[in-house]
């Protein structure tokens with residue numbers, strides 16, 4: 690495979706200053722001591738199950754209050770798929786939560802494109818906040834049904850291709866299977 694995600698002329702195995710370092714971890718996103726964690730939210734921004742529920746439980750009610758305000762002011766019809774918005778982190782170690790809506794795999798005409806957009810738009814929001822370390826879950830791979838072996842390379846390629854001042858992207862994966870899928874994607 691060509692040196693996907695790297696600027697032209699950057700040899701494989703070396704990283705441009707513009708490309709964030711990618712770190713993989715098997716664990717719980719909500720405990721990460723990073724500037725921002727990314728929530729695999731749904732369009733309503735009103736919370737849900739999976740990682741979304743875990744973030745709201747651990748972060749406390751201020752996150753939902755800010756989400757309600759975002760719905761009222763900026764996105765009355767809900768956050769579109771592939772877009773991202775930020776709230777504070779409430780009681781979380783992370784200062785901010787960046788909420789993004791992944792594609793529902795079976796319903797999307799372009800799941801890879803929409804998943805890539807989740808990552809690039811989240812990093813754009815991180816840049817606007819001044820966040821330098823950002824932790825992502827495996828967006829869309831739970832209830833939204835995106836097979837982890839397909840989602841992992843799409844997510845990694847999107848981060849490698851992003852132009853951002855974020856220095857570290859940490860993928861925090863729930864379970865061995867997800868971790869190994871990202872490990873394989875990263876080795877490509």
Ligand code: ADP
Nearest residue numbers: 717718729739740743826829830831832833863
């Ligand atoms: P989606 O609706 O985007 O599919 P889910 O929350 O259902 O979002 O799942 C996304 C991924 O997050 C799944 O792989 C799931 O195992 C994982 N996950 C759930 N809870 C956590 C957590 N606390 N930390 C990290 N990953 C989590």
